[in-house]
Amino acid sequence: MFAAPAMAFVAALIVFPLAWTLYLSLTDASGSVRASADFIGLRNYARILTDTERFWPAVWRTGLFTGVTLAVQVVLGMCVALLLWRPFRGERWVRVAVLLPLVATPVAVGMMWRLIFDPNIGFANQLLGFVGIPPQPWLAGQTSALWTVMLIDIWQWTPMVALILLAGLTSLSDEPQEAALIDGASGWQRFWYITLPLMMPTVIVAVLLRGIDALKTFDILYATKGKGGGSFHEVETLNVYAYGLSFDYNEYARSSAVLVIFFLIIVGAMFVLTRSKADRT
Template sequence: MTATTTLRNTPVLTRASDWANKHRKWVLAAPAIIFVLALMVLPLAYTMVLSFTDAQGSIQRAFDFVWLDNYVSILTDTTRFWPAVWRTLIFTVVAVSLEMTLGMAVALLMRKPFMGRRAVRVAMLLPLVATPVAVAMMWLLIFEPTIGFANQVLGWFGIAPQGWISDPATALPTLMLVDVWQWTPMVILILLAGLVGLPEEQQEAARIDGASNWQRFWHVTLPMLKSTIIAALLLRSIDAMKTFDLLYVTKGTGGGSSHEVETLNIYAYALSFDYNEYGMASALVLIYFLLIVAVLVVLTMRRKGAQR
């Protein structure tokens, strides 16, 4: 008997081999799982440690633990933090609501065959192809107050030029519309995929019973599509809350002293890279993270309820 055969026949190696073979799906996936967890847990743990300190300026200098002082300072800040929270929520709710409404309407239209449907689908995907920074730069030129195309169109109808992004009153609504333009196609694709997979028997039965188009949509299509709708709502809500590129490129770190489009993402960036308040920024990021997790939990619970 060779040494290799003896080694393989040892009880320890035999048990280990049997265990690995029995749990091979976890053994094979373990390296990827460990890698992903390391990418998530280590930065989150380091951010949590920094959030309890007065780290600022050079991160190499010694810092002291201030524990919950950063969280208290942020949560009691009514000048920038709470307005940023409301802007984040308003941006998310309004933009996602418009995207879901338009996405559903267009998906219902595109479900039916018509001439040039393939060309329309290709054109619909164009906003998704461009990077967020490129989209922001394009719309920044379109909304330019003096030579922008948007004000030229208004001039054709005798309407006075608008400030669009430069006006504090219209900056956030304007950027909501840009977000709707860019991400509605993704909602359309998700809802259209769900519509295509729906059975036609219920629709035919409702049509035979004399139900109108609206009644068939409200009482037949919508309930069967609820799981897909919640999935699209989940993806877009989380993504909209994290919007950074569009807001930063068009308005920098909040557009000066008015901070008219300063969401939590922009505020965290300003604390880190403009004011070098790394401890405060870390606390803000963790609060922001918990807010996103709360939204994720709520939407996930609704999705489970819809599936039941």
């Protein structure tokens, strides 16, 4: 009963925007936020789901971006967490250095890497020139832009995954490791058969938190490529697509339909991951 007012307030903050977005998606709202809108049912959804030029490519890029960045971040995060698991000299300074990418905002990170990957004056191409590799388009290329943005996202958010996994590692008991060591198990065997199974609930939590965040990535994409995800929409994900419909073309109804579909995708991903966590535990 004491928590009911706060819970009702939080529920209102969540339910009202969702309900309003759902309502807009069923209308023909466009042009001005003050203009009257007529109810048109599911026409916006039919239009969006048959859009093979922008919507489905954006869905594909969203899935590819999320899948690749999440997989690499979990693997690298586990490696970093294992390196920081045991005490060593200078441990505090190393942990601070590892967490530095989390200090800057994503927009600042995007602008910084945009300068680094500049085709003409960027440090990345200068570094490649030292080893005899020709300059690369990086963010300027139609095929390389999305992979370059993935690299930026991996650089910034791998420390967060490592921090979550490190917290899980420090909570593990040393007894299984010591018993396996006495039995002659190698380091890889101890990790694969003892550490990793015990860490799976924590890994799933890290995948859940970072996966949902990766699905919603917008700031880095917009900071590096601008409107539409680039001139050829090379990094346009669902978030960037919905933003463009709303603020570039003032098509609020279509944008709302995209966001409702996107919301359902996120809820589905959350359900799958939480179900996996429940089965593990």
